[in-house]
Amino acid sequence: xxxxxxxxxxxxxxxxxxxxxxxxxxxxxxxxxxxxxxxxxxxxxxxxxxxxxxxxxxxxxxxxxxxxxxxxxxxxxxxxxxxxxxxxxxxxxxxxxxxxxxxxxxxxxxxxxxxxxxxxxxxxxxxxxxxxxxxxxxxxxxxxxxxxxxxxxxxxxxxxxxxxxxxxxxxxxxxxxxxxxxxxxxxxxxxxxxxxxxxxxxxxxxxxxxxxxxxxxxxxxxxxxxxxxxxxxxxxxxxxxxxxxxxxxxxxxxxxxxxxxxxxxxxxxxxxxxxxxxxxxxxxxxxxxxxxxxxxxxxxxxxxxxxxxxxxxxxxxxxxxxxxxxxxxxxxxxxxxxxxxxxxx
Amino acid sequence: xxxxxxxxxxxxxxxxxxxxxxxxxxxxxxxxxxxxxxxxxxxxxxxxxxxxxxxxxxxxxxxxxxxxxxxxxxxxxxxxxxxxxxxxxxxxxxxxxxxxxxxxxxxxxxxxxxxxxxxxxxxxxxxxxxxxxxxxxxxxxxxxxxxxxxxxxxxxxxxxxxxxxxxxxxxxxxxxxxxxxxxxxxxxxxxxxxxxxxxxxxxxxxxxxxxxxxxxxxxxxxxxxxxxxxxxxxxxxxxxxxxxxxxxxxxxxxxxxxxxxxxxxxxxxxxxxxxxxxxxxxxxxxxxxxxxxxxxxxxxxxxxxxxxxxxxxxxxxxxxxxxxxxxxxxxxxxxxxxxxxxxxx
Ligand SMILES: CC(C)[C@H](C(=O)O)[C@@H](O)C(=O)O
Ligand SMILES: CC(C)[C@H](C(=O)O)[C@@H](O)C(=O)O
Numbered sequence: 001x002x003x004x005x006x007x008x009x010x011x012x013x014x015x016x017x018x019x020x021x022x023x024x025x026x027x028x029x030x031x032x033x034x035x036x037x038x039x040x041x042x043x044x045x046x047x048x049x050x051x052x053x054x055x056x057x058x059x060x061x062x063x064x065x066x067x068x069x070x071x072x073x074x075x076x077x078x079x080x081x082x083x084x085x086x087x088x089x090x091x092x093x094x095x096x097x098x099x100x101x102x103x104x105x106x107x108x109x110x111x112x113x114x115x116x117x118x119x120x121x122x123x124x125x126x127x128x129x130x131x132x133x134x135x136x137x138x139x140x141x142x143x144x145x146x147x148x149x150x151x152x153x154x155x156x157x158x159x160x161x162x163x164x165x166x167x168x169x170x171x172x173x174x175x176x177x178x179x180x181x182x183x184x185x186x187x188x189x190x191x192x193x194x195x196x197x198x199x200x201x202x203x204x205x206x207x208x209x210x211x212x213x214x215x216x217x218x219x220x221x222x223x224x225x226x227x228x229x230x231x232x233x234x235x236x237x238x239x240x241x242x243x244x245x246x247x248x249x250x251x252x253x254x255x256x257x258x259x260x261x262x263x264x265x266x267x268x269x270x271x272x273x274x275x276x277x278x279x280x281x282x283x284x285x286x287x288x289x290x291x292x293x294x295x296x297x298x299x300x301x302x303x304x305x306x307x308x309x310x311x312x313x314x315x316x317x318x319x320x321x322x323x324x325x326x327x328x329x330x331x332x333x334x335x336x337x338x339x340x341x342x343x344x345x
Numbered sequence: 346x347x348x349x350x351x352x353x354x355x356x357x358x359x360x361x362x363x364x365x366x367x368x369x370x371x372x373x374x375x376x377x378x379x380x381x382x383x384x385x386x387x388x389x390x391x392x393x394x395x396x397x398x399x400x401x402x403x404x405x406x407x408x409x410x411x412x413x414x415x416x417x418x419x420x421x422x423x424x425x426x427x428x429x430x431x432x433x434x435x436x437x438x439x440x441x442x443x444x445x446x447x448x449x450x451x452x453x454x455x456x457x458x459x460x461x462x463x464x465x466x467x468x469x470x471x472x473x474x475x476x477x478x479x480x481x482x483x484x485x486x487x488x489x490x491x492x493x494x495x496x497x498x499x500x501x502x503x504x505x506x507x508x509x510x511x512x513x514x515x516x517x518x519x520x521x522x523x524x525x526x527x528x529x530x531x532x533x534x535x536x537x538x539x540x541x542x543x544x545x546x547x548x549x550x551x552x553x554x555x556x557x558x559x560x561x562x563x564x565x566x567x568x569x570x571x572x573x574x575x576x577x578x579x580x581x582x583x584x585x586x587x588x589x590x591x592x593x594x595x596x597x598x599x600x601x602x603x604x605x606x607x608x609x610x611x612x613x614x615x616x617x618x619x620x621x622x623x624x625x626x627x628x629x630x631x632x633x634x635x636x637x638x639x640x641x642x643x644x645x646x647x648x649x650x651x652x653x654x655x656x657x658x659x660x661x662x663x664x665x666x667x668x669x670x671x672x673x674x675x676x677x678x679x680x681x682x683x684x685x686x687x688x689x690x
Contacts, residue, residue, distance in 0.1 A: 081532045081538075082531065082532040082533070082535050082538070085532040085533060086532070086533065086535065090533065113461070114461060114570045115459055115460065115461060115570070116459060116460060116462075117461075133478075133497075133499070133533070133534060134533055136535070138498075138499075138534075138536045138537070140536045140539070140540065142503075143539075143540075144543065145503065146503050146504065146507070147502075147503060147504070148540055149500065149501070149502050149503075150501045150502075150536040150537045150539065150540040151498050151499060151500055151501070151536060151537070152478075152498070152501075152534045152536055152537045153483075153497070153498050153499075154483075154496060154497040154498075154499070155494065155496055156494070156495045156496070156497075157493065157494050157495075158490065158491050158492060158493040158494075159491065162491070185584070186426055186427060187427040187430040187431070188427070188430060188431065188435065188479055188584075188587075189478060189483075189497045190431065190481070190483075191483045191485045191496060191497055192495045192496070193426075193427070194485070194488075194495065195485065195493055195495040197426075198489065217588055218587050218588050218590075218592075221566065221588055221591050221592035221595065222591050222592065222594070224592075225459045225460070225570060225592065225596060226459050226595055226599075239530070239533075242530075242533075242563050243562055243563050243566055243588060244566075245563075246563035246564060246566050246567050247566035247567065247569075247570065247592070249567070250566065250571055251570060255567070
């Protein structure tokens, strides 16, 4: 019989609330014969304050035992900026080699967007997750003096770029439009840009049926608001991907519905699925958070583990719920309940 | 008697057309007693193809003699990506120490925006222009092999950050709302982020009447489409500034009206003013380009040289022209003529 062994990290702020709904929908969608085992981990601000730990070696070993990780949100204003982000979130992405950071954007009918004219939006961003300016390389000298020099080094390897570009080509090939856009800034960041562009053009030869395109990251932000329909699959580096996926989420229904997967396609280590939004401490504990982004992240998790039908059922349910939502105000739990009913039905 | 000694670089594509209108309006707005002398330079793709040169030492010496530089656009698909950008545009920004890259965004009444509900938008971005990931530091090893490693180094100095932050605070102080937002990614780019944040907080003490705010660059792109009214003055690094000002232009009327100044506030070297848009080779020579961005860049140029009244007259003229434009289709020249009449009136 089949089983899913899931590590659950509710985290901080609204993380707790949205993860509860994610699990509820997961339970509702899974067939009887699939045994779901979950184990909750207490990473986040509370543990950091209590112990000074963000993620220990023992934690990492423990997490390795699971098929996948579901994360709510990590971060709190009481913790200095960057401590939990780098000490937990990025650390895990790097240690578990989550090199495919997958972020779909789809504007569903009836869903509010800040853009006029309700444009068609349906693309996915494949953001590199283990290189670029996120490696923590860099430093500073004469720190805190008028003569300080601080550097950040973006590290890009042919190995790292090729595997994520190849993954993105395969995803583009599997979609009806079969179009892949490389987003970079190769006219300025010439060394990294040259590597990305060369690898992209080389890998393209193995996917002759995929249409390719290149856009500078600055221009990409323009297209995301004036002509988002031009995008099908985007592949880009870690930092550019961070920036454009927040914008992509904003134009396609908001971060309340933006899901993401930190994926290790080889499955050597567990992949981690999380909403794009943060811990939103201002609305935590009030039942105001929209669990849809977490529920959609559960769909990405299921697809990654091979449960394609169940993933699709969740996406259909969220889609229907959003379209029929109108101006109704529901609690986090009510939305979760409604989705659980839909996926079971 | 007063005089302006202006270096004019029409450049490539639509650069020629829009600069002609910029000069027309400049001539029309200047009082009789101001002597305007212009000298045209032939930088750009044509010269590069003919001579292999982008900007020689002699060119740089020649340009130093002018009070300011008006640039149309540089770039053509016939030239490999980056050659003219780095060999001319960025080279000049660095050599002439254009550390204040000024980019105002104002959505004028009646002007189309991709955003629903015609929000109020009126902010300026002060983008650092001589540091960050734009320094050309970096390199690659095993280039072109499966073992290539390519790096880009973002270089940030207390000296460079402080002067641009101070400039931004002064600009914020001079505006009614007196609000300055630092945009960075200090939770990930910790060394540079620490420097920027520390310097920002230190300089803030000298401007107690300015309200301050900090936003991560990814979140900033969300606010630019969901709540652009929250911004008054933004200060940010070179790359983040590049990205968010294209988005800012897109939401506040498009790059057809986005002006910019590459400013050396000390006036040790001439400052350079240019539209944010590129050379748009697809519409070059057809009289389709909107010269408004160039004309507004002329206003920034005049303000930099102390001609505040004339700058304001140009801005009022463009504002009126845009508001009354409706669906009329006019040529580049017709728009320039209309603006020249307005500023003279
Ligand atoms: C919290 C932060 C480190 C993270 C990132 O920059 O990747 C977040 O913005 C994201 O996009 O997942
Ligand atoms: C052409 C390019 C080098 C330039 C930049 O990146 O600064 C442009 O995008 C700009 O914003 O002026």
